[in-house]
Amino acid sequence: MTENQRVHPAADIEAPPTAPLVPHDTPSEKGSPVQHHPPLQRLILAIQPTPAKKRNCCCKCVCWTISLLVLLLIIIAATAGILYLVFQPKLPNYSINSLQISDLRLNFDMTLYAKFYVKITANNPNKKIGIYYQKGGKLSVWYTKTKLCEGSLPNFYQGHQNKTVLNMALTGQTQYGNTLMTALQEQQQTGRIPLDLKVHAPVAVKLGKLKLRKVQVTGGCLLVVDSLATNNLISIKASNCKFRLRL
Numbered sequence: 001m002t003e004n005q006r007v008h009p010a011a012d013i014e015a016p017p018t019a020p021l022v023p024h025d026t027p028s029e030k031g032s033p034v035q036h037h038p039p040l041q042r043l044i045l046a047i048q049p050t051p052a053k054k055r056n057c058c059c060k061c062v063c064w065t066i067s068l069l070v071l072l073l074i075i076i077a078a079t080a081g082i083l084y085l086v087f088q089p090k091l092p093n094y095s096i097n098s099l100q101i102s103d104l105r106l107n108f109d110m111t112l113y114a115k116f117y118v119k120i121t122a123n124n125p126n127k128k129i130g131i132y133y134q135k136g137g138k139l140s141v142w143y144t145k146t147k148l149c150e151g152s153l154p155n156f157y158q159g160h161q162n163k164t165v166l167n168m169a170l171t172g173q174t175q176y177g178n179t180l181m182t183a184l185q186e187q188q189q190t191g192r193i194p195l196d197l198k199v200h201a202p203v204a205v206k207l208g209k210l211k212l213r214k215v216q217v218t219g220g221c222l223l224v225v226d227s228l229a230t231n232n233l234i235s236i237k238a239s240n241c242k243f244r245l246r247l
Contacts, residue, residue: 112177
């Protein structure tokens with residue numbers, strides 16, 4: 001072998017081809033290379049974090065909204081507290097002066113007809129609040145869970161610390177009158193008949209010269225009377241009245 005001759009290693013024909021470590025760029029349709037990213041790298045590129053500036057704006061908006069709501073609640077509470085201290089509101093109350101039954105009988109269709117006369121006193125104990133009694137007020141008389149009769153409260157304005165006496169006629173007709181009349185007669189023999197007078201009065205409150213929205217005064221009086229004799233004043237042995245204001 002001469003000095004000018006070189007020895008070249010023979011290629012291993014059986015050796016498997018090896019893939020390049022770095023992927024080659026493949027040309028696109030316009031001739032520019034297109035990069036192919038591994039799946040993990042594509043996922044990382046797809047999940048872009050929200051810019052800090054945008055997050056700060058959102059946080060500021062939420063904080064301002066909450067602050068305004070809290071401020072509004074404080075203003076409302078403070079206003080309500082001032083109004084309460086200035087006007088010192090109290091619920092109106094009612095008392096039953098007398099009760100008279102003018103008619104209580106069975107009809108031919110076995111319904112029970114009842115007609116009561118009730119005298120009640122409506123009291124407004126407030127020094128600086130007037131009360132408008134509006135249309136839709138009702139006064140009804142119940143025995144156990146059965147309504148015997150009902151009447152409408154009049155519409156009127158009641159001034160400060162005013163007591164108004166109302167004379168009301170209540171009428172009603174009840175199904176299953178035979179059973180109800182028998183129960184009333186048996187109860188009358190004991191001399192203690194429980195009756196429930198229920199009041200439902202829509203009213204509007206007047207604070208000074210300001211007339212507020214309509215609210216509901218509801219409640220009633222649990223009575224115990226001695227008799228259900230017609231055309232006679234009935235003795236009221238016990239009376240327990242409770243009322244509440246409903247918005």
